[in-house]
Amino acid sequence: MNYKQIISACEASAHLVSMVPVERVVEFGYSIGLNSDTSVLDFCCGYGEMLNLWNEAFGINVVGIDIHEPFIVEGKTRVRGDRINLIAGDIFAYSDSKRYDVVVCTELSAGLFEDFASGIAFIEKHLKQGG
Numbered sequence: 001m002n003y004k005q006i007i008s009a010c011e012a013s014a015h016l017v018s019m020v021p022v023e024r025v026v027e028f029g030y031s032i033g034l035n036s037d038t039s040v041l042d043f044c045c046g047y048g049e050m051l052n053l054w055n056e057a058f059g060i061n062v063v064g065i066d067i068h069e070p071f072i073v074e075g076k077t078r079v080r081g082d083r084i085n086l087i088a089g090d091i092f093a094y095s096d097s098k099r100y101d102v103v104v105c106t107e108l109s110a111g112l113f114e115d116f117a118s119g120i121a122f123i124e125k126h127l128k129q130g131g
């Protein structure tokens with residue numbers, strides 16, 4: 001049994017605020033074809049743990065934003081490599097001219113947006129064509 005891997009998965013789980021199992025995060029990343037050329041923007045990233053997992057598994061280049069600064073401060077201590085940029089801030093005040101291959105937001109149906117359609121419209125502004 002590889003205890004180090006088990007402990008590392010437990011630590012990752014503890015840093016996924018949404019409590020999605022680590023395996024599902026990796027399976028989802030695989031199913032949408034993430035690879036080292038993929039750029040990802042994660043709105044409401046929490047500790048940025050999903051980005052950490054995707055970076056480890058697929059080598060993606062990512063930006064994560066969360067309004068709760070302590071999450072970002074702790075998340076930064078867990079970042080491995082130089083392809084993950086975690087930013088403390090409000091997603092509604094965020095401006096970025098770059099367009100991403102993938103934009104994610106776990107809060108689409110959590111009341112942050114007026115309705116689901118306006119949440120989708122918001123994230124689409126940051127997507128590349130065909131993203």
Ligand SMILES: C[S@@+](CC[C@H](N)C(=O)[O-])C[C@H]1O[C@@H](n2cnc3c(N)ncnc32)[C@H](O)[C@@H]1O
Nearest residue numbers: 016017018044045046066067068089090091106
């Ligand atoms: C349920 S947690 C999910 C975190 C992360 N996506 C995950 O799966 O671990 C929701 C997150 O949304 C963040 N959040 C809520 N409103 C926000 C806003 N206006 N701008 C940025 N982040 C926000 C909270 O601080 C919290 O970390």
